[in-house]
Amino acid sequence: MKKLKKSAINSLISYGIVILAFIVCQLTINAGTMSRSLKGQMIPICVYIVMAVSLNLVVGISGELSLGHAGFMSVGAFSGAIFSAWLLEAFHIESTVIRLILSMLAGGLFAGIAGVLIGIPVLRLRGDYLAIVTLAFGEIIRNVMNCLYFSLDEGRLHVSFNNPVLPGKLIVNGPTGATVVQKLSTFPMGFALILFTLFVVLNLTNSRSGRAIMATRDNRIAAEAMGINVTKYKMMAFVTAAALAGMAGALYGLNSSTVDPAKFKFDTSILVLVFVVLGGIGNIWGSIIAAALLTVLPELLRAFSNYRMLVYAIVLILVMLATNNPMIRSLSDRLFHRKKPAARAQKGGASE
Amino acid sequence: MVSFLRFLINGISLGSVYAIIALGYTMVYGIAKMLNFAHGDVIMVGAYIAFCAISYLSLPPLLAVLCAMAVCTALGIIIEGLAYRPLRQASKLAVLITAIGVSYLLQNSAQLIWSANPKVFPSILNFGAIKLFDGSLVITSQTIITIAANIVIMLVLTMFTGKTKMGKAMRAVSEDKGAAELMGINVNRTISVTFAIGSALAAIAGVLLCSAYPTLQPTTGSMPGIKAFTAAVFGGIGSIPGAMLGGLLLGLIEILGKAYVSTELGDAIVFAVLIVVLLFKPAGLLGKPMREKV
Amino acid sequence: MTQSTGKKRLLDTKMVPAPSQGIIPERDLLSTPVLEARHLGIEFGGLKAVEDFNLIIGKTEIAGLIGPNGAGKTTVFNLLTKVYQPTMGTILVNGKDTAGMNTVQANKLGIARTFQNIRLFSNMTVEENVRIGLHNQVKYGMFTGIFRLPGYWKGEKRQHEKAMELLSLFDMQDMASSRAGSLPYGAQRRLEIVRALATNPSLLLLDEPAAGMNPHETEELMHNIIKIRDRFQIAIMLIEHDMNLVMGICEGICVLNYGRIIAKGTADEIQANPVVIEAYLGKKKEG
Numbered sequence: 016m017k018k019l020k021k022s023a024i025n026s027l028i029s030y031g032i033v034i035l036a037f038i039v040c041q042l043t044i045n046a047g048t049m050s051r052s053l054k055g056q057m058i059p060i061c062v063y064i065v066m067a068v069s070l071n072l073v074v075g076i077s078g079e080l081s082l083g084h085a086g087f088m089s090v091g092a093f094s095g096a097i098f099s100a101w102l103l104e105a106f107h108i109e110s111t112v113i114r115l116i117l118s119m120l121a122g123g124l125f126a127g128i129a130g131v132l133i134g135i136p137v138l139r140l141r142g143d144y145l146a147i148v149t150l151a152f153g154e155i156i157r158n159v160m161n162c163l164y165f166s167l168d169e170g171r172l173h174v175s176f177n178n179p180v181l182p183g184k185l186i187v188n189g190p191t192g193a194t195v196v197q198k199l200s201t202f203p204m205g206f207a208l209i210l211f212t213l214f215v216v217l218n219l220t221n222s223r224s225g226r227a228i229m230a231t232r233d234n235r236i237a238a239e240a241m242g243i244n245v246t247k248y249k250m251m252a253f254v255t256a257a258a259l260a261g262m263a264g265a266l267y268g269l270n271s272s273t274v275d276p277a278k279f280k281f282d283t284s285i286l287v288l289v290f291v292v293l294g295g296i297g298n299i300w301g302s303i304i305a306a307a308l309l310t311v312l313p314e315l316l317r318a319f320s321n322y323r324m325l326v327y328a329i330v331l332i333l334v335m336l337a338t339n340n341p342m343i344r345s346l347s348d349r350l351f352h353r354k355k356p357a358a359r360a361q362k363g364g365a366s367e
Numbered sequence: 368m369v370s371f372l373r374f375l376i377n378g379i380s381l382g383s384v385y386a387i388i389a390l391g392y393t394m395v396y397g398i399a400k401m402l403n404f405a406h407g408d409v410i411m412v413g414a415y416i417a418f419c420a421i422s423y424l425s426l427p428p429l430l431a432v433l434c435a436m437a438v439c440t441a442l443g444i445i446i447e448g449l450a451y452r453p454l455r456q457a458s459k460l461a462v463l464i465t466a467i468g469v470s471y472l473l474q475n476s477a478q479l480i481w482s483a484n485p486k487v488f489p490s491i492l493n494f495g496a497i498k499l500f501d502g503s504l505v506i507t508s509q510t511i512i513t514i515a516a517n518i519v520i521m522l523v524l525t526m527f528t529g530k531t532k533m534g535k536a537m538r539a540v541s542e543d544k545g546a547a548e549l550m551g552i553n554v555n556r557t558i559s560v561t562f563a564i565g566s567a568l569a570a571i572a573g574v575l576l577c578s579a580y581p582t583l584q585p586t587t588g589s590m591p592g593i594k595a596f597t598a599a600v601f602g603g604i605g606s607i608p609g610a611m612l613g614g615l616l617l618g619l620i621e622i623l624g625k626a627y628v629s630t631e632l633g634d635a636i637v638f639a640v641l642i643v644v645l646l647f648k649p650a651g652l653l654g655k656p657m658r659e660k661v
Numbered sequence: 662m663t664q665s666t667g668k669k670r671l672l673d674t675k676m677v678p679a680p681s682q683g684i685i686p687e688r689d690l691l692s693t694p695v696l697e698a699r700h701l702g703i704e705f706g707g708l709k710a711v712e713d714f715n716l717i718i719g720k721t722e723i724a725g726l727i728g729p730n731g732a733g734k735t736t737v738f739n740l741l742t743k744v745y746q747p748t749m750g751t752i753l754v755n756g757k758d759t760a761g762m763n764t765v766q767a768n769k770l771g772i773a774r775t776f777q778n779i780r781l782f783s784n785m786t787v788e789e790n791v792r793i794g795l796h797n798q799v800k801y802g803m804f805t806g807i808f809r810l811p812g813y814w815k816g817e818k819r820q821h822e823k824a825m826e827l828l829s830l831f832d833m834q835d836m837a838s839s840r841a842g843s844l845p846y847g848a849q850r851r852l853e854i855v856r857a858l859a860t861n862p863s864l865l866l867l868d869e870p871a872a873g874m875n876p877h878e879t880e881e882l883m884h885n886i887i888k889i890r891d892r893f894q895i896a897i898m899l900i901e902h903d904m905n906l907v908m909g910i911c912e913g914i915c916v917l918n919y920g921r922i923i924a925k926g927t928a929d930e931i932q933a934n935p936v937v938i939e940a941y942l943g944k945k946k947e948g
Contacts, residue, residue: 214807215807218806218807218808218809219803219806219807221806222801222803222805222806222807222813222817223792223796223799223800223801223806223816223817223820224802224803224806225806226785226789226792226793226796227793227796229782229785230782230785230793230796233782233783233784233785234780234781234782236744236764236776236780237776237780237781237782238782238793239744239763239764239765239768240742240744240764240768240773240774240776240780240857241768241773241793241794241796241856241857241859241860242765242768242769242796242797242860243765243793243796244765245765251803
């Protein structure tokens with residue numbers, strides 16, 4: 016029981032810090048001290064935090080490298096955009112909050128379904144092969160999205176493949192994406208999604224299923240010998256992460272008037288993976304901090320103008336070299352010689 | 368029928384380019400067990416160097432290619448030495464992220480040097496064409512050179528890994544790094560040489576690719592890079608004939624898929640076939656399945 | 662069944678030489694054997710690693726599997742637990758054919774094992790390791806876990822109690838919250854046994870449980886193995902190189918060489934068997 020209480024306290028502290036950060040941000044926004052560009056970054060920061068935490072569930076907690084996480088974000092963004100338009104037109108739901116919440120749920124649901132469909136073949140593979148297949152699926156999703164057309168005609172939704180001629184108003188237009196999205200996302204909702212994600216991921220890892228997931232990561236053969244159905248638990252982590260990414264995608268999609276399918280390229284998957292790795296694989300807090308900082312970093316590097324992506328690349332390489340340098344490692348181990356529980360997954364990781 | 372032949376030849380030609388790129392991926396993976404995501408960008412650098420050598424220095428095409436190969440070889444060795452070698456003991460993911468960092472670095476450097484505006488790559492491989500079926504089937508010299516280059520490279524590489532001392536060292540290192548080191552093989556040097564060869568091949572691939580699709584941009588290498596990587600996995604990563612086979616099949620599937628199924632879904636078809644193959648042969652077409660010892 | 666509590670008594674048990682498949686045919690004669698392997702074998706690319714392996718283990722038997730290095734002992738364990746699919750023969754667990762089953766299903770049927778090269782979840786705590794063993798014993802679903810429904814609190818409490826109870830078998834309760842990987846070697850081996858026991862098996866396979874232990878620890882282990890058998894009323898089969906342990910507690914012993922059974926019988930019979938002596942001494946001469 017002692018351990019239970021400890022993990023509960025840890026979770027409460029996590030929620031507390033997030034709420035505190037939210038209040039600080041909200042206050043600076045209200046006081047008008049936050050710069051315009053940074054204010055515009057608040058929702059993307061929430062989106063990328065959720066993306067990173069959910070990807071960490073796959074990469075860190077279940078130990079499988081996924082290179083197609085942006086695919087689920089794209090499914091969520093498009094289903095969210097379509098769903099919100101449909102809700103307005105078919106049911107005349109005017110409340111933006113209700114529509115946003117329902118759209119995020121729809122985004123999560125459809126991304127979750129995509130996660131199941133993709134997980135069935137993907138999770139039969141292992142290691143690098145699994146990674147390359149997630150990459151392939153990410154690209155397939157993007158490719159298919161490029162060919163999908165949706166229209167709304169008096170509350171009825173029409174879909175077509177590769178054929179822009181549809182009755183009513185076209186809302187998703189193949190390669191140009193969704194063009195007439197109503198901006199619904201708000202910073203408080205983004206923050207609520209972060210809390211929800213933390214709630215799901217932290218509670219999952221501290222439960223029977225979470226332990227089974229981590230067991231399959233740490234030692235697949237021993238986990239099987241203990242009667243744990245490895246595929247089932249890998250699937251659980253994968254689909255949960257996909258659904259969360261879908262919700263983040265819906266939040267992202269409803270944050271501007273257009274959703275461009277090109278936004279969810281391989282690069283975006285990689286970007287989120289970078290957050291996870293820099294934050295420490297399996298370390299949820301690390302993911303949050305890395306996602307927030309690295310989303311803002313290109314803005315902060317604005318002074319370097321043309322050189323900013325170059326600086327970003329160099330920073331990335333140097334950080335990787337430094338964090339893996341044996342000397343710096345042993346030094347930091349000595350400084351923080353009590354290993355934090357969240358960092359313990361670092362060794363497991365997707366390296367197997 | 369003639370159009371099918373045309374697609375077939377185009378497919379083999381594109382597949383040959385993929386195969387040459389895939390060789391670089393597969394050799395590096397086989398020996399260093401890492402996914403070198405920056406490989407696609409080395410192709411781009413190779414193409415830019417060749418472009419500069421021809422357009423600004425007016426070098427003859429062959430010399431320009433050699434020039435590109437030399438620069439890329441050096442680049443490969445430098446990247447390996449500075450970015451990857453310090454991470455030899457690190458986790459696979461750390462190396463992967465570093466490779467992604469290197470990829471960003473190369474792309475953004477290229478953008479600063481050559482700007483993001485696409486350059487038109489000069490057609491240096493066009494010396495004429497063979498016309499068949501009363502001119503309805505045209506095989507350009509470019510196609511022939513691409514396919515020939517592919518065959519020559521494969522033969523040379525097979526001989527190199529099979530017969531030379533360095534090639535044998537490579538195979539030893541890829542089997543078991545530790546044991547190879549104990550047998551007196553200089554592992555670091557072997558890995559450097561592998562990167563050098565892979566990068567030189569990338570330069571050739573860059574020139575061949577840009578001769579066929581003459582728009583040259585800093586992002587030119589990414590998509591062919593990803594596809595060639597797919598090809599390497601497809602054929603069984605780590606296997607040289609596998610990379611060849613995977614590359615050729617991938618090129619064929621892409622061209623035929625675009626021609627007969629759907630232009631928009633060309634890439635999706637390629638990746639879907641990859642997935643199906645991996646489900647039935649989890650180690651790729653020619654890869655050896657690995658069994659974990661219990 | 663009840664007469665076998667001490668080491669001395671075990672050696673006195675009357676044995677019948679082995680024309681039949683069982684090592685000790687009279688034991689638990691009336692009940693279905695826990696394990697029955699018939700003509701079991703596996704080929705790796707033409708090499709027969711194990712061949713024509715026949716064995717019956719009774720409900721509460723302690724059996725030993727010995728043989729020179731490379732004889733195929735661990736392969737037999739891998740076959741029984743379905744890590745490898747046998748290419749020949751059948752395995753019956755509690756009378757059920759395991760053909761086509763995987764490791765997970767074999768475990769659910771009642772086979773648990775430890776590993777020669779310890780396979781703990783070394784970054785998790787000792788208690789968490791045991792809780793993973795309890796995975797199929799104390800269940801609640803994913804949503805119950807995420808939304809902390811009453812089933813979660815009940816399940817967690819039950820898992821904690823059971824884990825502590827099992828750990829107390831080996832006096833390991835105090836280590837419950839230490840990291841499994843930080844335990845001394847002997848304790849890690851004990852934890853593997855506890856974890857395997859947590860899956861509620863009817864047959865426990867121990868792969869070199871005494872490897873790396875000092876004589877005192879080995880002595881303790883021997884008592885513990887018998888204690889486990891008597892308390893849980895399960896069968897135990899062990900691979901071991903420590904002959905004191907094998908001869909001391911195994912009621913029946915099966916000797917493997919080059920993938921084939923060369924002898925079966927009691928400790929005394931095995932020790933006197935010329936074929937066994939040759940297999941072992943032949944090896945000694947070489948190395």
